[in-house]
Amino acid sequence: MALIRTSRHFSHPDSGMTHGVSSEITPRAVYEGRRAWLKEAAALGGAAVGLQAASGLWLSGDAEAATAAAPLVARPGVLAALPGVRSTVVGAYAMDKVTPYEKVTRYNNFYEFGTDKEDPWQNAGTLKPRPWTLSIEGEVGKPLKLGLDDLLKLGAMEERIYRLRCVEGWSMVIPWVGYSLSTLIQRAAPTSRAKYVEFISLADEKQMPGVRSGVLDWPYVEGLRIDEAMHPLTMMAFGLYGEVLPNQNGAPLRLVVPWKYGFKSAKSIVKIRLVDKEPVSSWTKANAREYGFYSNVNPTVDHPRWSQATERRLGEGGFFAPRKTTLMFNGYEAQVGQLYAGMDLKKYY
Amino acid sequence: MQLSLVNQWLLKPWVKPLLWLLCAVPFAGLMVGLATDQLGANPAEKLIRETGEWTLRWLWLTLAVSPLREAASLPALLRYRRSLGVTVFIYAVLHFLAYAWLDKGLVLDDIIKDVYKRNFILVGVAALVLMTPLALTSFNAAIRKLGGKRWQALHKLVYAVALLGLLHFYWKKAAKNDVSEVMVYAVILAVLLGWRAMRKGGVMGMLRTR
Numbered sequence: 001m002a003l004i005r006t007s008r009h010f011s012h013p014d015s016g017m018t019h020g021v022s023s024e025i026t027p028r029a030v031y032e033g034r035r036a037w038l039k040e041a042a043a044l045g046g047a048a049v050g051l052q053a054a055s056g057l058w059l060s061g062d063a064e065a066a067t068a069a070a071p072l073v074a075r076p077g078v079l080a081a082l083p084g085v086r087s088t089v090v091g092a093y094a095m096d097k098v099t100p101y102e103k104v105t106r107y108n109n110f111y112e113f114g115t116d117k118e119d120p121w122q123n124a125g126t127l128k129p130r131p132w133t134l135s136i137e138g139e140v141g142k143p144l145k146l147g148l149d150d151l152l153k154l155g156a157m158e159e160r161i162y163r164l165r166c167v168e169g170w171s172m173v174i175p176w177v178g179y180s181l182s183t184l185i186q187r188a189a190p191t192s193r194a195k196y197v198e199f200i201s202l203a204d205e206k207q208m209p210g211v212r213s214g215v216l217d218w219p220y221v222e223g224l225r226i227d228e229a230m231h232p233l234t235m236m237a238f239g240l241y242g243e244v245l246p247n248q249n250g251a252p253l254r255l256v257v258p259w260k261y262g263f264k265s266a267k268s269i270v271k272i273r274l275v276d277k278e279p280v281s282s283w284t285k286a287n288a289r290e291y292g293f294y295s296n297v298n299p300t301v302d303h304p305r306w307s308q309a310t311e312r313r314l315g316e317g318g319f320f321a322p323r324k325t326t327l328m329f330n331g332y333e334a335q336v337g338q339l340y341a342g343m344d345l346k347k348y349y
Numbered sequence: 350m351q352l353s354l355v356n357q358w359l360l361k362p363w364v365k366p367l368l369w370l371l372c373a374v375p376f377a378g379l380m381v382g383l384a385t386d387q388l389g390a391n392p393a394e395k396l397i398r399e400t401g402e403w404t405l406r407w408l409w410l411t412l413a414v415s416p417l418r419e420a421a422s423l424p425a426l427l428r429y430r431r432s433l434g435v436t437v438f439i440y441a442v443l444h445f446l447a448y449a450w451l452d453k454g455l456v457l458d459d460i461i462k463d464v465y466k467r468n469f470i471l472v473g474v475a476a477l478v479l480m481t482p483l484a485l486t487s488f489n490a491a492i493r494k495l496g497g498k499r500w501q502a503l504h505k506l507v508y509a510v511a512l513l514g515l516l517h518f519y520w521k522k523a524a525k526n527d528v529s530e531v532m533v534y535a536v537i538l539a540v541l542l543g544w545r546a547m548r549k550g551g552v553m554g555m556l557r558t559r
Contacts, residue, residue: 035389069355102390103390106389106390107390107391115525115527117389117390117391118389129451131471153442170391170394215526216526286526287524287526290524302466303524305467305469305520305521305524306467307463307466312391312393312394314390314391315390318392319383320450320451322454323452323454
């Protein structure tokens with residue numbers, strides 16, 4: 001994929017040649033050591049992995065026979081392993097320091113489990129990620145209903161390290177595991193009338209206490225333009241940190257669109273609809289002036305109530321660390337800028 | 350007047366230091382949390398939010414003193430109203446400092462721009478500004494100098510401060526579409542101010558000094 005600079009105003013950090021933090025470059029000795037370790041682990045791996053899966057977690061043993069790969073981050077050892085191979089997608093590896101697992105899993109916006117940041121971590125235990133069915137319907141030649149095992153085997157699991165920028169002004173760097181959404185959508189053979197993709201999350205009062213509140217109009221709905229959905233960076237994630245997704249992070253499968261504000265990346269998805277009209281997302285429905293359909297990360301377009309020019313990177317630099325400058329398209333301008341060529345991004349916020 | 354047992358207790362000399370100690374507990378808790386990394390994934394945001402919410406809580410408590418001392422026949426409560434009022438101001442200053450430092454890096458230019466651009470910040474700053482003369486005149490000497498009547502009139506500003514504080518909180522929470530907590534504060538404030546208005550024969554009576 002060609003790297004096209006669409007704007008002179010923002011330099012891009014992911015040219016592949018620059019490393020934001022020199023300590024993040026893996027020393028030769030370490031990766032060579034890792035390869036040796038992998039050969040040994042390959043022999044033992046199957047048994048160990050099966051044991052973890054048996055401990056009441058949602059990933060079954062056979063799905064874990066996926067390709068072993070050198071993990072970029074150490075597994076926290078909390079949930080079942082979900083290894084991923086290194087991604088070849090351009091921009092898939094942010095050079096930023098990865099946010100600690102505890103922060104990634106204890107500071108979430110997932111209103112189905114409450115509106116406080118720690119609510120999802122505390123309340124999401126009631127979510128049952130298995131069995132799970134995802135249906136793909138609408139403007140498709142082959143409507144699909146896929147179980148979780150099918151979904152896990154549908155594409156090669158890749159590890160990708162993305163920046164995540166929340167509309168509220170904080171950010172994280174998360175090692176996801178999954179594959180490009182395009183892999184999934186192509187299976188359903190979209191028709192020429194498929195101009196947009198709508199994502200619908202689970203809304204089950206029994207599993208999700210927050211759904212009883214009227215904070216949002218349930219189920220949670222998000223949407224992308226078809227070219228955004230088919231962009232290789234747009235990801236269907238099934239895991240993070242080399243393990244299956246914790247419930248609070250959107251188990252068993254969620255969307256990850258790294259150049260848009262976090263709320264665009266719908267969690268615990270049960271339905272994907274290909275449609276010919278722009279879907280109305282839940283936040284747009286709740287407050288159209290503050291949350292637009294595109295919601296691309298853009299430091300020059302403020303939220304009506306706060307500036308988007310800077311962000312607080314969680315778990316980095318200590319308590320008094322100054323806020324970081326927010327990058328255009330969250331630093332993915334080289335990869336996605338061309339999707340919006342000629343568009344007035346102040347109007348289409 | 351017959352003093353109840355509680356009233357007698359309230360007049361003991363150690364009550365005031367104890368109250369000050371209690372007032373310091375939430376902030377001390379935050380400091381301990383900060384030192385021991387117990388404030389969650391985003392300690393800066395937590396510190397800003399908690400100092401703000403405690404400002405409201407202390408203010409609501411201050412406004413509850415008058416109704417409570419009548420309803421519960423506890424006239425001795427009055428001697429603690431000023432301490433509570435000063436506590437409100439201290440927490441408001443801490444809240445502002447936390448915002449100015451952690452969110453704005455103490456860059457004055459950025460703070461001024463923020464106030465100018467965002468109603469939500471403007472309202473919060475206005476509440477702090479209106480509180481300042483109240484805090485500055487919270488000494489006996491200031492009351493003597495102003496005269497009781499003028500001092501009382503000046504301190505009616507606290508009602509404006511409460512309404513601005515509530516609006517500030519509402520605008521902050523409305524962004525998250527979650528105003529249930531704000532509603533609890535609003536209802537309590539309505540009771541506290543409504544009680545005054547009823548006793549004084551309407552809002553105008555409430556604003557008049559006796």
